[in-house]
Amino acid sequence: MPHSHLIKPMLSELYPEIDYGKGVFLYDKAGFEYLDACSGAVTANIGHGIEEILQAIYRQGQQVSFVYRSQFTNEPSEQLAALLSKETGLDWCFLVNSGSEAVETAVKIAIQHWQEKGRPSKRRVISRWLSYHGITLGALSASGHPVRRERFDSFVGDWPAVEPPYCYRCPFGMTYPGCNVQCARQLETVIRRIGEGNVAAFIAEPVIGAAGGAIDAPPEYFRIIKEICEKYEILFIADEVMTGCGRTGTFLAMEHWGIKPDIVALGKGLSAGYAPIAAALVTKEVLEPILQGSQVIMSGHTFSANPLSSAAALAVLKLIKSEKMIEGIGEKAEYLQNELKGMKKNYAFIGDVRGIGLMIGIEFAGSVNGKKIDAAFTSILVEGAKKEGLLLYPAAAGIDGRSGSAVMIAPPFTITIPEIDELIARLERTFKSITVI
Structure with missing residues (x-):
């Protein structure tokens, strides 16, 4: 790979190069699809590639x-x-x-x-x-x-x-x-x-x-x-x-x-x-x-x-x-939050699901495979999700702002119920994959 002159957040990391985006999805140069479950940095509120x-x-x-x-x-x-x-x-x-x-x-x-x-x-x-x-x-x-x-x-x-x-x-x-x-x-x-x-x-x-x-x-x-x-x-x-x-x-x-x-x-x-x-x-x-x-x-x-x-x-x-996008958030948010809260029963490391509207946080607690969850768990989870084609937003947590682990789910307002189901499916696969690390 040729030398990049662009300073990126992690200097030693090789980032996928995005080719285009459409709706709640992004596609890299290799053709891999990502469901943008965090709107980038909680930014892409109406989705990608809107012609108007x-x-x-x-x-x-x-x-x-x-x-x-x-x-x-x-x-x-x-x-x-x-x-x-x-x-x-x-x-x-x-x-x-x-x-x-x-x-x-x-x-x-x-x-x-x-x-x-x-x-x-x-x-x-x-x-x-x-x-x-x-x-x-x-x-x-x-x-x-x-x-x-x-x-x-x-x-x-x-x-x-x-x-x-x-x-x-x-x-x-x-x-x-x-x-x-x-x-x-x-x-x-x-x-x-x-x-x-x-x-x-x-x-x-x-x-x-x-x-x-x-x-x-x-x-x-x-x-x-x-x-x-x-x-x-x-x-x-x-x-x-x-x-x-x-x-x-x-x-x-x-x-x-x-x-x-x-x-x-x-x-x-x-x-x-x-x-x-x-x-x-x-x-x-x-x-x-x-x-x-x-x-x-x-x-x-x-x-x-x-x-x-x-x-x-x-x-x-x-x-x-x-398009009355704000008016549609309530129903989608309730559905998404209920799905996420339902996952707590199957994954003991989910400590808290919280938030308002389409700004939802998941904080993790306890341990995975006998290892206590700490801030490093966030990176493991975010990278694991990325491999499953799911983008999550990492967040700090813990009363000291250092020791805890959390992510945010904040998809575009335009996400549909079937796309929320796909988001949950990819998150489920992510959780299953990290429990066997």
Whole structure:
């Protein structure tokens, strides 16, 4: 095989080369078929090879592919911002290129909000352990993902201070509902320790993704969080990069609990993988001091709000709407979750099946062939599944964020019931194969 000049996640690994994708399937150059049970990185929400999206990108490219945001605006970006505002109820939209950028932009706006209100001491951000907000240094500072933080420990901020709502392995050694949702109430203690006059924002994922494997919170968790934030005048940032744009069965996952965040980060499914784009959405109340003050948000990137990516995202969101894809998630998710929970009876190493909508996590526990399951088991399982033509998303797990093993199943919204049956069949073969390793 000729030498590759492309830096890949694992430098010594030989990756299959993908030839094309169609629907929920990907095909490599050797003709091998993969069922994309995780939408890549929980991104390809509408599936692969959708002609309408490709045509929308082509049409925009024929007009203009790039203009610089400090010189011009453009129609696709204006329309996308308006559509996102309508869907979320947040009035302003800052378009960027990745989830990490969206998170950092959200944090910058939160800090600038307080500066322009004459309260510059409110600049600290609080986040949770077992969280992942992105790989850039600012987003990594917010991330309570020990494995991804450790190499850059001297550069990242100490933002994680609150335990996650991890009922399967409660960090407080309690059981819901007798715990009084201590994981949410801990935020108030942390705020009081730091000083409410020093805290700008609290950031959290509605469903914990890569750092925990689709950990969903108790029903009253985010109501308590929002009440605490309002009590101490702290902005609530919802990182919906993974959950947003319909993944959990509502456009924003926060809708499940009737909570309106002050700022929302979107990404991944915003363009469903057809172009790089993400967004930070802001309420008018958050932006008002900036509008009345400097009128400049100190953030931005060369490709922010480029018309090509905006056209792709706009086409994706319109297709999701016209095909009523979000409305169809509930039935598919219930079927898939029931099938996965049914597998627990046959495989003792399945510890927990959890999640909301088509964002489902499986955490493993106990042992396989007398060997205790640890983080290394995730790689064994993911590679075993790949050999069976099934793509799973690896996730960290365990209360320390290091020692546990989990995967996520998050297929495209377009998956059919027969395709879910095929997903389960390939997963079953994977489980059977690893029990004889």
